[in-house]
Amino acid sequence: MSIGVLALQGDVREHLAALAAAGAEARPVRRAEELAEVHGLVIPGGESTTMSKLAVVFGMLEPLRERVRTGMPVYGTCAGMIMVADKILDGRDDQETLGGIDMTVRRNAFGRQNESFEAAVDVAGVEGGPVEGVFIRAPWVESVGAGVEVLATYGDHAVAVRQGNVLATSFHPELTGDHRVHALFVDLVRAAG
Numbered sequence: 001m002s003i004g005v006l007a008l009q010g011d012v013r014e015h016l017a018a019l020a021a022a023g024a025e026a027r028p029v030r031r032a033e034e035l036a037e038v039h040g041l042v043i044p045g046g047e048s049t050t051m052s053k054l055a056v057v058f059g060m061l062e063p064l065r066e067r068v069r070t071g072m073p074v075y076g077t078c079a080g081m082i083m084v085a086d087k088i089l090d091g092r093d094d095q096e097t098l099g100g101i102d103m104t105v106r107r108n109a110f111g112r113q114n115e116s117f118e119a120a121v122d123v124a125g126v127e128g129g130p131v132e133g134v135f136i137r138a139p140w141v142e143s144v145g146a147g148v149e150v151l152a153t154y155g156d157h158a159v160a161v162r163q164g165n166v167l168a169t170s171f172h173p174e175l176t177g178d179h180r181v182h183a184l185f186v187d188l189v190r191a192a193g
């Protein structure tokens, strides 16, 4: 079983290391041929407008959408959360998402008030106490559809959600050295496999 990290832009290396620490074989994915070889995919943090543009340039938008549609497990962090949202607010007019979770995500929602902060976040399904949530110009979840499970909230907003095989967090577990959220995703990929 191998898990890809979408390597168009963003903190790819940190996710590769976190997945390896969580016991998975992890590799970068840039091209459709590479996407076809993985059983799950992490979409890293970075800048979702750039990622969207590069996905179009590299001919990855439709292959990615197709894999999400057909049930490949995906985990999006921060910019990656924006990429798996069915709808976004405060995006660029031409910004594309893959979709996958029936939710509306507001881009840079925390960023306007507070560029970057850390907070303890309790995540359903993660044992052993809260994770350290690192929020960097992070989005929040504005609203979710009926099929979406909210795994964590911060203030009034969902910051970790799951729908079927698609998982998303506003924050960046790959930057903390705590691999429990990645382990949760690795389990999800194994269960889907």
Ligand SMILES: NC(=O)CC[C@H](N)C(=O)O
Pocket (backbone or CB within 6 Å): 044, 045, 046, 047, 048, 049, 077, 078, 079, 080, 082, 107, 108, 136, 137, 138, 139
């Ligand atoms: N740390 C991040 O991934 C920031 C996300 C970024 N603000 C975006 O809109 O894509």
